[in-house]
Amino acid sequence: MKALLRESFYLSLLLCLCFIHRSFGATDTITTTHFLKDGDDNVASTGGIFEMGFFSPGNSKNRYVGMWYKNISVRTVVWVANREAPLTGGSGILKIIKPGILVLVNGTNHVVWSTNTTRSVQNPVAQLLDSGNLIVKEAGDDSPGNLIWQSFDHPTDTLLAGMKLGRNFVTGREVYLSSWKNEEDPAPGDSTYHCDPSGYPQNILKKGSDVVYRSGPWNGRSFSGNRNSREGPSYTFGVYSSKTEVYFGYNLTTSIIVRLTLSHNGVLQVWTWGDGDQGWIPFLLIPADNCDMYKLCGAYGSCNSQDSPECGCLDKFVPNNSDAWKRKDWSGGCVRRTELNCLQEDVFLKYSHIKLPDTRNSWSNVTMTLEECRNTCSKNCSCMAYSNSDILNEGSGCLLWFKDLLDIRQGPNGGQDIYIRMASSESGWLVAT
Incomplete structure (x- = not known):
């Protein structure tokens, strides 16, 4: 009888430990005492939409901190932190330190990438949201206006729903997409995609300093005369202007996953995820013709x-x-x-x-x-x-x-x-x- 009770106790303890491990493994937050380490559990948003961890693209041996969809069978990276500063070993650690800075250190504790801030907080945390936005804030402060830093202000080659592609006239910051160099190197490539506020707002695709495509101005309903800039059944988009900012963005109208990407060869595409096909379905392609x-x-x-x-x-x-x-x-x-x-x-x-x-x-x-x-x-x-x-x-x-x-x-x-x-x-x- 005692043996049976002892076995039952150890089984319950094991299940409890597994639950605790899964709970900590599924955390959406990095704190001053809880880090993201290469080889350990990743950070996942509360609803399990996005996941952040270390990865190596293609056949590359370099290590990067990236973000991807958690429950999609094809790993699809939508953001890279240290795109210009890869780690060459598997001992990287992403930390949050006072006064509110994310730092990525290598095996010798040397900082290879970090964020910046003009404000300080007492208890900084980094949290991965279900929108795909990685934010730095004071612990317990959920006011969007009090963010110290956010990844949505520093996109790579992917525009997610809720991002603002454009210019803030107060801070002078421009947010734009930049392609990867190639499929195995996420460093900025030649192609960039902008919402250009000069004159009258329109979106512009560049290769280097040369314009290669122009959407036409936003006319309240669509981009002028551009048959390719059509809304889909799963999202709406637009250009939004005020005295403080001009930006392009889109919002989802269904639960279907949509993303806009700028490929390393300079092609803009809107993709939707097909659960039945378990693959990405191209919905829009720019440039589409001569x-x-x-x-x-x-x-x-x-x-x-x-x-x-x-x-x-x-x-x-x-x-x-x-x-x-x-x-x-x-x-x-x-x-x-x-x-x-x-x-x-x-x-x-x-x-x-x-x-x-x-x-x-x-x-x-x-x-x-x-x-x-x-x-x-x-x-x-x-x-x-x-x-x-x-x-x-x-x-x-x-x-x-x-x-x-x-x-x-x-x-x-x-x-x-x-x-x-x-x-x-x-x-x-x-x-x-």
């Missing part, structure tokens, strides 16, 4: 992927260099077939189904009507075109362009109206000044 290439057809050139060749001149425009145009060198763009003469009262012609031109050198006023917009443009001989900035509720706001119109795309569907300054001798669908 017309997504930035200013492929030059100034006042219009790209239509259904035409052959894709580039043509807007109506009442002609190639700037006919010989080059015949050779499919469209970089010189197009010019008006009749030169402007502002003293003779130019007119504005209406062009429809247009992906609005590059807005980085534009001017905007969100309270103006289209009539007020036209009057403002007509009084300035340097104003080349105008349009509504918002197409909702029959249109509102004003966009003015003062330089050549670049990166225009035109098709039978989508897009919006733009009014381009032309010589008064031109006729057609026009609005006289």
Whole structure:
């Protein structure tokens, strides 16, 4: 009988220890006394959505602190802490220290990566949230406005729901995506993806310092004329502006997992997770065709992927260099077939189904009507075109362009109206000044 009781006691103790081990192993928090060690239990968000630990990408032997989906069969890394400072051994430790700094140390206790802060707290902790955001805060303080640091401000190649891709005008911080160098090296590659607030907000994909793709300005419903920037059944997206910040982001509307990535070869993709297929399903791809290439057809050139060749001149425009145009060198763009003469009262012609031109050198006023917009443009001989900035509720706001119109795309569907300054001798669908 005593033997049976003793066996029952040890079995209960073993089960209790296993439960305690699992409880500590599933913690979502790093404290000043509880670290994340390479080879030990990972950190997991409370709902078991995300997990953080040490990993080696592909065949690389380097070690990184990364974050991935916990319950997805294909390990999908969405964030890397020490992307430019890999560990070469398996003895790394991620700690939180006063006054509120995350530090990654190697086997000799040398700091290889750390966060920074301009504030200090007495009892700092790092917590992994179900959103995929790793935050540093004072223990017990759950106010979002009191965060010391967050990984959402320092993304790598993945945009998660709830992230803000853009610029904070108060702090001056810009948050943008940067690709990995290759599949085995998460260090920043050549490609970056930005929400550019200059002129009027639009998203821009760059390779180095060169723009390779432009979404078009946000028009209240979508990116202007870009058929690829469509909402899915599982998420909504938009560009949000205020006096303090401009950013692009998306929110989930279902429990389906969605992520936006920038690959090492410069391709933007939106993926959804398929439970049935146990794999990632591509939903959107950018660039999708040649017309997504930035200013492929030059100034006042219009790209239509259904035409052959894709580039043509807007109506009442002609190639700037006919010989080059015949050779499919469209970089010189197009010019008006009749030169402007502002003293003779130019007119504005209406062009429809247009992906609005590059807005980085534009001017905007969100309270103006289209009539007020036209009057403002007509009084300035340097104003080349105008349009509504918002197409909702029959249109509102004003966009003015003062330089050549670049990166225009035109098709039978989508897009919006733009009014381009032309010589008064031109006729057609026009609005006289």
